[in-house]
Each structure stands twice: as structure tokens, then as C-alpha cells.
Ligand SMILES: Nc1ncnc2c1ncn2[C@@H]1O[C@H](COP(=O)(O)OP(=O)(O)OP(=O)(O)O)[C@@H](O)[C@H]1O
């Protein structure tokens with residue numbers, strides 16, 4: 001076949017299906033957008049394991065009417081102006097890609113209202129990110145993004161995610177992602193529903209410890225102690241098993257998800273940090289081996305954004321530090 005340029009809709013679908021790989025990546029991007037909009041309330045609703053419907057509603061700043069036409073277009077962002085801004089990044093988003101990518105693999109409607117608007121508007125967006133209809137709607141200040149028919153145009157992916165066991169695993173992944181974002185924002189209220197059933201909720205509280213308690217329960221959180229390190233360029237908050245805990249095994253799971261690691265409020269998977277935390281905890285509990293077990297803990301590191309590169313992978317959960325630890 002002679003070489004030819006792919007139609008835009010095809011090339012977009014191909015690349016976007018790499019950014020939005022699953023239900024959990026959609027939910028993660030939408031919740032991160034809500035947090036970037038300084039929401040204090042986020043309601044998440046899934047139907048049919050998220051393949052039928054994903055809704056994320058926030059009470060954040062909303063989207064200005066002038067920004068609406070560009071919101072779902074690739075490379076449009078209100079969060080950075082140039083590469084150098086990544087050195088002072090305070091937001092989860094920076095690429096201006098997430099909504100555009102979601103639009104190309106699903107049907108998207110955005111309802112939004114800023115404090116300046118008299119009423120909300122609901123915008124239906126097509127797969128290229130262009131607004132196709134706009135009509136007045138009911139919503140207090142904030143934004144509601146509705147995503148339906150996810151991967152309708154990528155049937156192999158849809159069938160894969162739809163099979164019983166995988167759908168349950170994916171729902172668990174969504175649950176984990178939302179919980180990890182919820183915990184690190186104590187002041188945030190979150191509800192999480194699937195098929196109209198409220199799976200869990202977190203109310204606003206004032207400390208990381210109270211926040212974690214709502215997610216992992218009193219039994220675990222009461223057995224953790226808080227350690228703080230404050231230096232000019234670095235701050236570390238840790239919630240780790242109390243040294244006097246007699247049986248560390250009751251605070252361990254075989255799944256690494258119970259170790260919640262954050263760099264600048266971004267939940268991260270960072271092998272070196274994970275190993276350091278494991279080493280520290282096992283040293284505190286000398287004689288209680290941690291083989292194939294992970295202790296419940298939370299480690300939140302805050303450093304200058306210029307020290308972190310979060311632009312390694314499309315899902316931004318792996319990061320690189322300038323000064324490798
Ligand atoms: N819930 C929301 N509330 C307010 N504004 C929003 C919301 N969701 C999206 N936006 C606006 O739409 C823009 C595009 O969002 P999108 O997620 O595609 O990109 P981003 O967050 O800037 O970068 P990234 O692709 O890294 O997530 C944002 O920059 C923001 O201005």
C-alpha cells in the first residue's frame with residue numbers, strides 16, 4: 001500500500017486510545033480536573049462499570065464561556081503557558097490533552113457554570129472536541145462532565161474491559177485512584193457511586209490522619225503514627241505503623257496499594273521511594289520480616305515543582321526527580 005496520511009479522526013483515535021486506556025484513566029483525569037478547579041465537593045457516578053456512564057460533578061470554578069469552544073481541543077490548557085511553567089506546576093494537569101482524548105473515545109457532555117454566569121450551560125462535544133449543541137441547564141457553580149459509550153469505537157478494548165473479572169478489577173482500580181486522590185485532600189468531600197449504589201463517601205476534615213481514617217477505617221489508622229520532617233526545600237508527612245504495634249502483620253496486605261505515596265499531592269508509584277519506606281518500616285520492626293507484604297502507610301513529600309518531572313507517562317503516576325533519591 002502506498003504511504004498516505006491517516007484521516008485526522010483515525011490518527012486521533014489511535015493516539016487517544018493510548019492516553020485513555022481504561023475507565024480508571026477517565027475517572028482519574030476528571031477528578032484531577034475538578035481538583036485543579038479547586039473543588040471542595042466531588043461526586044462520582046459510574047454505571048455498568050463505567051463503560052455505560054461516568055459522571056464527575058464538582059463545585060469548582062467552572063469554565064468561562066470564552067474558554068468553552070477550546071476546552072476539549074488538543075493542546076488547550078489554562079494551567080501552563082510554556083514548558084518553563086512546569087517548574088512551578090501546582091496543578092495535576094498541564095498537557096491540555098485529557099478532555100480531548102476522552103472525547104475521541106466516548107460521547108462527552110460538559111455542563112458548567114462560573115460565579116459570573118446567571119445559569120449553567122450544557123455542551124455536547126463531538127469526537128474532534130468541537131461543541132455541537134449548547135443549551136441552558138441546571139447546575140450550581142461548578143462543572144459536570146458526563147462520559148457515555150466509552151470505547152464504543154474501540155470494540156476490542158470495550159469487550160476486554162467488559163468481561164466479568166476484568167470489569168471488577170477495573171472498578172477496584174477506579175476505587176483506589178479516587179481514594180488516593182481523596183485522602184491527600186482532607187478538606188475535600190467525595191462521594192462514589194456505582195449503579196446508583198453509594199459505595200463510599202468521605203467528608204471534609206482537617207488532618208491527613210482523619211482523612212486516612214475515613215478511607216482505611218479506624219482499626220488501621222489508630223495503629224499508625226504521624227512523623228513530620230520540615231526543611232526549607234522539603235517537607236515530608238508520614239503515617240506509618242506505630243513502633244509499639246505487636247503484630248505488624250495485621251497492618252499489612254499482599255497488595256502494594258496500601259502504601260500511599262505522594263509527591264506534591266500527586267499519587268505516585270516510585271519504586272525507590274517505596275523501597276526506602278519499606279526498609280525504614282522493617283528496621284523499626286526488626287525481627288518482623290516484610291516479605292511479600294506491604295504495610296499500610298502514607299508518605300507525602302512536598303518539594304519544589306522544578307525538582308519533579310511528571311511528564312514520563314500518559315497517566316503521570318511515574319515521576320522522575322532531578323536529585324535522584
Ligand atoms: N472540572 C473542571 N472545572 C474547570 N475547568 C475545567 C474542568 N475540566 C477541564 N477544565 C478546563 O479545561 C481545560 C482542559 O482540560 P484537560 O484535562 O483536557 O487539560 P489539562 O487539565 O489542562 O491538562 P491534562 O491533559 O494534563 O489533564 C483545563 O485546562 C481547564 O481550563
Ligand SMILES: [Mg+2]
Pocket residue numbers: 029032033092093094098099
Ligand atoms: Mg486535566
